[in-house]
């Protein structure tokens with residue numbers, strides 16, 4: 001079945017992320033001046049304001065910072081309710097937003113906060129693969 | 139010692155549109171603006187032609203033109219529901235600087251009517267990012283559908299970090315509803331006004347339909363129409379009117395982020411910074427405040443805000459409601475109009491905060507069209523805090539009675 005949820009329209013700023021996603025790699029931007037990783041992609045480092053930003057392949061692992069269970073949604077997501085959304089603390093620093101996999105949305109548990117997660121990519125179209133995070137053991 | 143701007147101007151009147159809430163005939167935002175502006179002009183006796191500064195969340199040139207005005211100061215700050223508190227801050231500075239004498243802060247929003255006519259605010263997801271918000275490319279694809287689906291993440295984090303529970307926050311909804319039952323203009327005033335109106339219990343809040351766990355429908359604000367306007371004037375004018383001045387003792391504003399991806403601490407807002415600025419200007423502190431009007435887009439918003447304003451220990455803002463202090467007859471009334479939760483919430487609620495704060499401090503709360511005596515507090519000072527965006531932006535005012 002065709003992917004029936006909103007498909008991002010990649011912009012030039014985030015091109016390396018989408019190229020990485022197609023290859024199953026999590027690419028992140030990092031400032032070459034202060035070495036800080038930032039998410040989302042920017043025109044300038046929000047920490048030191050240098051404009052030299054490089055992309056590198058990240059571990060693809062992190063931990064759940066916080067989450068919610070969505071019981072109301074629109075479009076393709078309406079068919080998925082309830083589903084869990086979460087902010088992920090990346091091992092390399094800063095945070096991503098996602099739909100969290102590997103948990104039961106009908107049994108929300110505060111202990112999910114801090115759980116280890118790993119990224120996976122789902123093809124939404126030939127060009128666009130979307131990052132989802134899944135809770136892993138340990 | 140108070141700062142230079144403290145009491146350099148006063149709010150001299152505050153009024154609403156003729157019909158707010160769920161109007162029988164759909165209204166436009168412009169119509170709601172104009173009704174409120176006419177009402178505040180009538181209330182204060184200040185002719186509309188005397189307004190020389192205009193402040194609105196995005197539409198100042200259109201409104202000024204509609205009124206046939208050619209203002210000397212035009213401000214369209216639009217950063218969410220706290221914009222109106224910021225407008226008061228900006229108007230205070232413009233009056234102090236001698237640029238203007240009379241400022242109009244105005245609001246009109248047909249949150250209900252535009253929904254009824256299929257307009258904006260229907261919460262459809264977008265896949266593409268907004269070029270002004272590059273982070274949205276990385277949040278829009280994940281089924282987020284408006285404010286509740288974001289704010290719920292803050293409640294979860296608060297519960298985890300501070301050991302609070304959704305039931306703790308449910309007390310905010312219950313107590314705020316008590317205030318709404320004293321305000322006939324509140325949507326949730328009674329069963330006569332709305333099928334789900336009238337008093338509610340903790341169980342009602344916790345068993346209501348889940349919107350975004352841990353938030354049930356009754357942890358969330360309403361979606362209504364509202365128009366409101368306040369006039370702010372320099373002291374010489376403020377003392378010459380038939381209405382009572384409410385002095386702007388302190389004002390401050392701040393922000394922590396725009397996109398929630400950049401929210402460092404999900405249990406804190408920039409109200410810590412904006413209130414610090416407001417207290418400093420006022421030469422007053424939390425201990426000097428006698429009531430509060432704080433944005434309650436969700437129960438969690440109000441709870442966290444009290445912590446940020448220094449009115450409750452970290453992690454325990456909800457206690458002001460749970461222990462009964464915020465309720466009618468309590469030692470520290472909060473959201474005496476019935477709040478965004480049970481009175482009225484049009485999308486940007488900052489104007490409703492201002493109108494109610496003016497009414498309480500000027501002793502005219504009963505005259506809110508059909509007000510009842512029970513709605514009046516004895517407070518002589520009020521802290522007002524607006525919160526905009528996704529717990530993103532804040533504007534704080536310290537207001538004092540004459």
Ligand SMILES: [Zn+2]
Pocket residue numbers: 031032033034035036045046047048049050
């Ligand atoms: Zn840097």
